[in-house]
Amino acid sequence: MAADRETVAGLHVLRIDNFSATKDLGVGKEIVSSTFRVAGHNWCIKCYPCGDDEDSAGWVSLSLVFDPFLAMDEVQAECRFTLMDCVTVGEPVPSELLCLHTFSSTDDSLYTEFIERNKLESSHLKGDCFQVRCEVRVIKEFPPIPPPELHRHLGDLLASQVGGDVTFKIGDEPFTAHRCVLAARSSVFMADLCDPGKDTMAQVLIDNMEPKVFKALLHFIYANELTGIDDDNKIKMVQHLLVAANRYDVPRLKCICEEILYNSVDESTAATTLRLAEKHGCRRLKEACVTLLKNLLASVQGSEGDTCSLASTTRKKQRSG
Numbered sequence: 001m002a003a004d005r006e007t008v009a010g011l012h013v014l015r016i017d018n019f020s021a022t023k024d025l026g027v028g029k030e031i032v033s034s035t036f037r038v039a040g041h042n043w044c045i046k047c048y049p050c051g052d053d054e055d056s057a058g059w060v061s062l063s064l065v066f067d068p069f070l071a072m073d074e075v076q077a078e079c080r081f082t083l084m085d086c087v088t089v090g091e092p093v094p095s096e097l098l099c100l101h102t103f104s105s106t107d108d109s110l111y112t113e114f115i116e117r118n119k120l121e122s123s124h125l126k127g128d129c130f131q132v133r134c135e136v137r138v139i140k141e142f143p144p145i146p147p148p149e150l151h152r153h154l155g156d157l158l159a160s161q162v163g164g165d166v167t168f169k170i171g172d173e174p175f176t177a178h179r180c181v182l183a184a185r186s187s188v189f190m191a192d193l194c195d196p197g198k199d200t201m202a203q204v205l206i207d208n209m210e211p212k213v214f215k216a217l218l219h220f221i222y223a224n225e226l227t228g229i230d231d232d233n234k235i236k237m238v239q240h241l242l243v244a245a246n247r248y249d250v251p252r253l254k255c256i257c258e259e260i261l262y263n264s265v266d267e268s269t270a271a272t273t274l275r276l277a278e279k280h281g282c283r284r285l286k287e288a289c290v291t292l293l294k295n296l297l298a299s300v301q302g303s304e305g306d307t308c309s310l311a312s313t314t315r316k317k318q319r320s321g
Contacts, residue, residue: 004142009135010038013084014045014062017129019121019266022049027057035067039138041075042067046154047132052111059113060120062096066132074104076139081114083124084131088132094124100139154181155223166193167203173211174203177218185221188248211238219255235261239276246280258282 010029012031016022022031030052033045064079078101083094114132115124124130151246157163157178174287182189190205206214216228216237229237242257243249261273262285274289276282 003142006140006142008039008138008140010036010104010138011133011135012036012043012045013131013133014047015129016047016208017126019049019128019130023117023144024027025050025174027051027054029197030063038077038136039075039140041073041138042069043136045132045134046109047101049117056113060115060117061111062114062132063109063133064098066108068105068108072105074102076100076102076141077110078137079110080135081112082122082133082135083115084133085126123171148201151222151224152294155219155225157181158218158222166201168206168214169203170206170209170211170214175211175214181222181224186248186250193201209244210240213237214246216241217244217248217250221250224252226253235264239273241275242280242282254280254282261285261313262288265289267292267296270296 012033016031025031027050028048029050030046033047035042035044041157042045044065044067046063048056048063051057051059052061054065062081064077066073066075066077078097078099080095080097082096094115096112096114098112103110120130157160158181161176164178166177166179166182168175168177177228179189179193183194184190192198193200212228216226219225219227220241229241234256238257238260242254242261245254245257258277261269261276261282261303265273265285265288270289270292274286274293277286277289
C-alpha cells in the first residue's frame, strides 16, 4: 500500500540592494536571507554574488538551505528561483527549478549557478538592486494506514481462551468462547446467551453437529475466515457449515458456503445439494442443481432413444434377411 503524500508550498523574496558593492566580497562570500518557514521547517537563502567557488566565479549563485530542528530530521523539497522585476522586455525571465531533494543535517542545501553576473548587471538590475523569489514545495509523506486487524485479534482471542465466559460441549469436546463476541455476530447467540429473561449458563450443549464444524463456525465468527476445510472433505464440510450458518444466523458464512457449493455442483453432489438448498432457502444454489439434473435427465433420455432406434433398425434388417 502506497504512502499518502501532501505538498506544502511557501515562498520568500530575497532582495539585494547596492549590488555593485558586492563585487568586492569575493568568491565564496555569501549574503544570507532572513529565516522563513515552510511546512513547519526553517529555511534560508544564501546568495553568492561572485560565485560559490572558483569554478562558479563570474556567476551569481543561489542556495536553498535547510535548518533542521533535530539532527535526525529529513525533508523532501524542491524549489524554483525566479528573478523579479526584470527591466528587459522580450527576454525570458531568468528562472531555475531545482529538482526534488532530500534535505538533512548532513545534506542541508540545494545549489545552483543562477545567472552570470555580467548579464545581471547589464540587463536585469533595477536601481542597483534585484529581487529573487524562492518558491519552496515540501513533499510530506505519511505512512499508509494499516489494514484492519480486528478479526485477526479476535481470532487470537478465541485461540487463547482468555476471558472466555461460556463453554460449548459437542460430544466430549469443549469449546470456550466469549458471549459478547458471539452475540454481536449472531442473533441466535444473542437470544440464547444474553437474554436477561433466560438463565445464564456457563456450559451449553450442542447437538446434531460435529465438533470440527462447530470449531470452523466459531473461527469464522471471530476471524471472519474459513478454516478446517481440506480438499478431501471440502464439499461435505461446506455443506455442514452452510447448515450451521443458517442455524445460528451467520449470513455471510452462509453466502460463502452457498457460493462454494454453487461452483462445485456436479453429478455426484447435485441431488444432496438440492435437498440442502431447498431446506435452507438457497434459491440460486437450488436453481443450479435443478438445471444440472434436468440436463442429465435429458442426456439419459436422449441416449435411451438412440438405443431404441438402433435396436428397431436391427430387427428390421433381420426380418428382411
